Amino acid sequence: MNILLVGSGGREHALAWKIAQSPLLERLVCAPGNPGIARHAEIRPEIRATDAEKLASLAREMRADLVVVGPETALEAGLADLLAASGIPCFGPSARAARLETSKAFSKAFMERHDIPTAGYGVYERKADAFAALKVFKPPYVIKADGLAAGKGVSICTERRDAQAEIERMLGGRFGQAGARVVIEEFMDGEEGSLFALCDGRRAMLLGGAQDHKRAFDGDLGPNTGGMGAYSPAPVFTPELVERARQEIVDTAVAAMAAENTAYRGVLYAGLMATTDGPKVVEFNARFGDPECQVLMMRWEDDVVPYFLACARGDLTRLPPPEFSGDTVICVVLAAQGYPESPLEGSIIRGADQNFGPNVQVFHAGTRRDEEGLLVASGGRVLNVCARGRDIAEARERAYSAVRKIDWPGGFHRTDIGWRALERDDAET
Incomplete structure (x- = not known):
């Protein structure tokens, strides 16, 4: 299969890493890509993720059998709609369906119409x-x-x-x-997590959950960011909570979108608050979370390509639910000094491309090569250091051990990723 992957962040590097493992793959192209993604795919840095016309043209040129969309900006730009007009399967919803994320006003009204629990x-x-x-x-x-x-x-x-x-x-x-x-x-009191589901326009298949850390600094202090770390599985998602969320939120949303003639195909991200009244929606996203995608890809044991293609073609019925490792995976985000308001760009990073062993992956999120071939920061969130372990403690130790081996004075990171899960483990022992 020829596959086009759209995006340039850590989420897309994780997707490229996982897609590249598929025995079905013949050619993988990523636009615009980054230096980390270049290890797994041909990259087209000249094409922006928001340039839907050029991306659709590239898909036709390379005779893509599937396009996998990473960022929400490409969905808002109508890439899935252009691909549909060319008969190219797209893992990602139409611009109308993506309004679940791209307009909070639309999303809240949608939930109100269909009695989906939210604030x-x-x-x-x-x-x-x-x-x-x-x-x-x-x-x-x-x-x-x-x-x-x-x-x-x-x-x-x-x-x-x-x-x-x-x-x-x-x-x-x-x-x-x-x-x-x-x-x-209204403010909702409780613990927040992210639940993911594959959708083919008529039905949903749960992928499980993760927990993100939105605040910039330790102790959940500082400004909101795109995410400073994540881990999966998330203990907040008990089997009872997940079942309620499936029935009351995910299945309801997918059926309601179809009923409104806006079939949803791709991955649906439900940001949930575990309240005393049950799960409530904080927000919907129309793509994999970042950095939640990174930890999910490391736990996903099956070939992802058949699942992405089935969603794009509108029929998941022939596939069983995917298998996920029982291990815990944690992601620590290394961000540029000044992030999120005014991140410093251009600082040199050393040691990010070394071999950290079989349990650690470093995904590039905001990097480029300078004229001398050195790796430099080119964004706010720059590297994602991900590690697996038998439990949260082992995964954390491996992740932070790898972080200490990266020489980057221009960056910073939180030192308490996974603290909620670690506290739960300590309380149970």
Whole structure:
């Protein structure tokens, strides 16, 4: 099979690493790619993930049998729609279906229409209306930009004046058109995790869950980021919670999308809060999470290509649920100093390409080669150090041991990834 992979981050490196293991693969091309992905695929750095026309043209040129879409920006740009017009199977939903992620206002209204459990909310375009709503909502205030903001469009404010300031920043253009509307939500108390499912337009097949760490610094402090680390499996997802989430959220959402003539094909990411009333949706994403994808790919034991192709073709019925390792996998994100607001680019990284052993993988997320061939930082989140172990403690030790072998003064990382799972293990022993 000829496969085109779209994207350039750590998620896409993990997908390239896993797809490259498929015995069905003949040729793998990735656009735009990165230096890590170049070890597994031909890369086309000149084609951006948002340039749907050029990506569709590339897919036709290489006679792609399947296109796997990594980032949400390519979905919003309508890549799946262009591929459908050319008869090329795409693992990723149409632009209309992707609104579950690309518009929080659409997503909240969709959940309200179909009784999918989530927090109460309001949508506002005018500052005065949003300020007035703060008198109704109780603190802490959850303020979200309506559109895509690279994982940074959410603020939780304990004080009304801080919430007002955040609303002013969003409506004032902080996130461009993505912040032209703001969503204010009720605060949900509980533990958050990410549940993933493959979807073929009519049915869903659960993949299991992971837990992300959104805050920049240890102790869940600092600004929201795209994710500073993750681990899987996530102990918060008990069998009982997963079953409720499957029935009340995932299956309901996929059936409702089909009923609204917007069949959803690809992977559905349900960000869930485990509340005292059961699982509730924090957000839907229309693609694999990043860095959750990295830990899922390392636990996934089957060939992923038949599953991605079955979703794209609209029929998962012939495949059994995929097998996942019982091991724990953890991902530690190495980010550039100044991330997420003003990440420093261009600093040299040494030691990232060494052999760390069979239980460790380092995925490139924001790297490039300079004129001398040295690896340098080119983004906010730069490297993903992932390790497997029999339990969270062993996986953590292996991951942080690898982190210590990478020489990068221009970066930083959290030292407490997986702390919730580790505390659970300690409490049980």
